[in-house]
Amino acid sequence: MQPGMVKKMAAEWRGTWALVTGASSGIGVALARELAAGGTHLVLTARRKDRLDELAKELTTKHGVMTDAFTADLADSDAPEKIFDFTKEKGLEINLLINNAGFGQYGEFPSIQKQRLLDMVQVNCAAVVHLTRLYLPEMVARRHGDVLILASTASFQAVPYISTYAATKAFDLLFAEGLAEEMKSFGIRVCALCPGSTESEFHVVSGQEKFKRRAEAAEKVAHQGLKALAAGKSYVISGLGNYLGAHGQRLVPRRLVTRIAAGMFKFGKK
Ligand SMILES: NC(=O)c1ccc[n+]([C@@H]2O[C@H](COP(=O)([O-])OP(=O)(O)OC[C@H]3O[C@@H](n4cnc5c(N)ncnc54)[C@H](OP(=O)(O)O)[C@@H]3O)[C@@H](O)[C@H]2O)c1
Numbered sequence: 001m002q003p004g005m006v007k008k009m010a011a012e013w014r015g016t017w018a019l020v021t022g023a024s025s026g027i028g029v030a031l032a033r034e035l036a037a038g039g040t041h042l043v044l045t046a047r048r049k050d051r052l053d054e055l056a057k058e059l060t061t062k063h064g065v066m067t068d069a070f071t072a073d074l075a076d077s078d079a080p081e082k083i084f085d086f087t088k089e090k091g092l093e094i095n096l097l098i099n100n101a102g103f104g105q106y107g108e109f110p111s112i113q114k115q116r117l118l119d120m121v122q123v124n125c126a127a128v129v130h131l132t133r134l135y136l137p138e139m140v141a142r143r144h145g146d147v148l149i150l151a152s153t154a155s156f157q158a159v160p161y162i163s164t165y166a167a168t169k170a171f172d173l174l175f176a177e178g179l180a181e182e183m184k185s186f187g188i189r190v191c192a193l194c195p196g197s198t199e200s201e202f203h204v205v206s207g208q209e210k211f212k213r214r215a216e217a218a219e220k221v222a223h224q225g226l227k228a229l230a231a232g233k234s235y236v237i238s239g240l241g242n243y244l245g246a247h248g249q250r251l252v253p254r255r256l257v258t259r260i261a262a263g264m265f266k267f268g269k270k
Contacts, residue, residue, distance in 0.1 A: 012230045013146075014039035017066075019087065019094045021074065021131070022101030024051035026200025027150065030222035031098055032059065041066040043092060045083055046101060047073050068092070074101050075119040080130035093142075097135045099128040099149045099172075104165030106208035106265070117164050124168035129175065136188070143187040148229050149176040151192040153237060156246040157254070160262035162206065169194075173235060180234035192235040193225030196242035208265075 018035050022028035024046035032042055036059040044052045044067065052069035060067050070086045072079040087094055102124045105112050132147055139145025152166075155173035159166035176192035183190055197203075197215040221238045228236030237243040249257045 011038045012226075013096050015041075016095035017041045017043060017087075017092045018096035018098060019043040019045065019083070019131075019135070020098045020100055021045050021083075021127075022150075023055060023069075024048040026202060027195065027198060027218045027222055028098075028100045029055060030218040031100060031148075031226065034219070034222050034226060035096075036063040036065045036067075039063065039065060040096070041092075043068045043070060043083075043087055043094070045070045045072050047071060074123045074127040077122065077126065077130075080127055080134055083131065084134040093138070094135050095139075095144065096146045096148070097131060099131060099147070101127070102150055102168070104154075104162050104202065104206040106162050106206050108161065109163060112164075120164055121168055124165070125171045125175075128172060132175075132179070136183070139188050140183070140186045145188050146229055147176075147179070147183075147188070147190045148225055149190070149192050150225075151176065151194045151235070153194055153196040153242045153246050155192070155194055157249060157261060158258045159265055160258065161265040162208070165206070177234045189229055189232050191225065191229040191233055193221070193228065194235060194237045194242070194246070195221040195224075196237075196239055196245070198238075 013035060018040050020028050020032050020042060023032050023044035028046070032044060032055060036042060042059060042065060044056055046052055049069065049071045052071065056067035056069045059065055068090060070083055072083050103120060105116050105120060128149060149172050151173035152169040154166040155169040173192045173194065176190050180190035195216065198218055198221050199215045200218050203209045216239055224236055224238040237246050
């Protein structure tokens with residue numbers, strides 16, 4: 001990616017504050033780096049404080065932007081409120097909210113720990129709704145602001161052996177698309193970024209590294225998302241192959257698509 005291209009596009013948010021959840025790893029780090037290169041100030045949040053502090057320091061040193069790090073576990077239902085209070089107390093006006101934090105878990109549904117599944121729904125869905133509901137009213141009042149939500153190519157069909165995750169990502173996509181239409185008249189852009197397999201810690205965390213092989217770079221994925229948001233798109237699928245896969249299967253009966261996905265994802269297959 002050309003440095004000039006990064007600067008031109010990320011300058012959309014120059015001099016304003018963005019909040020990035022899941023900023024301790026993968027796509028979240030790439031989003032924060034690209035925004036900082038474009039002069040955006042950043043609030044970084046995740047659970048791993050050391051990583052957040054390190055990234056905050058890097059971005060300030062390298063790009064001269066202001067940064068703040070706030071540690072929060074989004075599996076706690078009151079975490080979004082704590083993040084919101086933190087930015088309020090600091091007097092930070094969030095112009096771009098990036099709901100990026102998320103995780104999946106491969107395996108046969110009954111064998112996955114119940115709490116892990118419930119936490120997944122909380123982090124991937126409830127926290128996204130909660131944070132968006134907290135920050136949107138200010139954006140509406142200002143008639144200005146943007147929201148980027150991490151969905152996935154898993155949003156477009158059921159995916160056996162990671163069924164709960166795929167369902168949370170379908171939720172994220174539909175939530176973003178609906179909101180994008182609702183918020184258009186207030187000058188607010190909302191976009192769902194739908195990556196396919198991407199280089200990050202996702203595969204290790206979810207317990208299935210099989211799909212790492214054809215993974216896109218997190219930097220490329222992050223750039224696609226910010227570009228689509230700036231262009232006013234309600235969703236974007238990163239990568240042509242992923243785009244064709246997500247849309248091509250619409251012509252195939254849903255049950256067959258699910259069966260094919262089951263064959264690809266069958267737990268234990270390497
Ligand atoms: N990588 C892929 O192949 C892929 C494909 C499609 C969509 N996505 C989506 O992209 C987003 C980013 O994932 P990634 O690929 O960058 O994976 P990653 O490297 O594992 O990063 C996930 C981020 O989410 C944060 N997070 C996880 N659980 C959290 C919790 N309970 N509270 C607060 N933060 C939490 C993690 O921070 P801490 O652990 O420090 O809390 C980390 O910063 C996710 O929404 C994922 O669903 C990824």
